[in-house]
Amino acid sequence: MIASPSYTVSLEPLSAEAFAPFGDVVSRPIGERRRYLPTMLNCADEAQSFSLWISGAAALGELPLRATTLERHPYSAQTFVPLGSARYLAVVCAATSDGDPDLPTLRGFIAGPDQIVTYARNVWHHPMTVLDAPMEFAVAMGVTGRQNDDVFFGLDATVTLIMPPATS
Ligand SMILES: NC(=O)N[C@@H](O)C(=O)O
Numbered sequence: 001m002i003a004s005p006s007y008t009v010s011l012e013p014l015s016a017e018a019f020a021p022f023g024d025v026v027s028r029p030i031g032e033r034r035r036y037l038p039t040m041l042n043c044a045d046e047a048q049s050f051s052l053w054i055s056g057a058a059a060l061g062e063l064p065l066r067a068t069t070l071e072r073h074p075y076s077a078q079t080f081v082p083l084g085s086a087r088y089l090a091v092v093c094a095a096t097s098d099g100d101p102d103l104p105t106l107r108g109f110i111a112g113p114d115q116i117v118t119y120a121r122n123v124w125h126h127p128m129t130v131l132d133a134p135m136e137f138a139v140a141m142g143v144t145g146r147q148n149d150d151v152f153f154g155l156d157a158t159v160t161l162i163m164p165p166a167t168s
């Protein structure tokens with residue numbers, strides 16, 4: 001019997017530059033009247049219905065965390081606007097040529113409550129995971145109206161998310 005592979009993802013601070021291959025990071029506007037988010041800029045023609053909802057995420061508790069599933073949205077980008085003051089995780093990876101998660105490319109980021117994350121259309125990501133305390137998010141995406149906006153992938157590999165070693 002072949003053992004399933006295992007991956008350890010060392011979480012890193014979220015920055016727009018590091019996250020760029022997977023989507024967009026915007027900080028809350030301080031001193032600006034409006035800061036537009038790119039959500040609807042990355043939606044398929046069949047997903048032009050705009051959906052906005054409040055999503056509550058329980059606090060993780062503590063790391064390490066075993067990731068068991070990833071998800072993607074084939075027709076739209078997806079934006080998360082934190083409504084609280086907790087940190088949260090943005091865990092992403094590229095896709096293989098057959099469209100499944102390419103687990104060796106997994107990256108995990110720790111986002112602050114002032115950071116607004118948009119997963120680009122079809123990018124594999126871990127379900128919203130919050131550190132420190134329960135937190136709600138405003139979530140926005142384009143939807144098709146055919147209940148086919150979410151694709152889930154159960155991981156047969158062992159994927160462990162860990163805090164980075166404390167820098168001396
Ligand atoms: N991405 C995520 O954590 N959840 C969303 O896809 C959702 O449907 O709430």
Ligand code: NI
Pocket residue numbers: 071072073078125
């Ligand atoms: Ni999602």
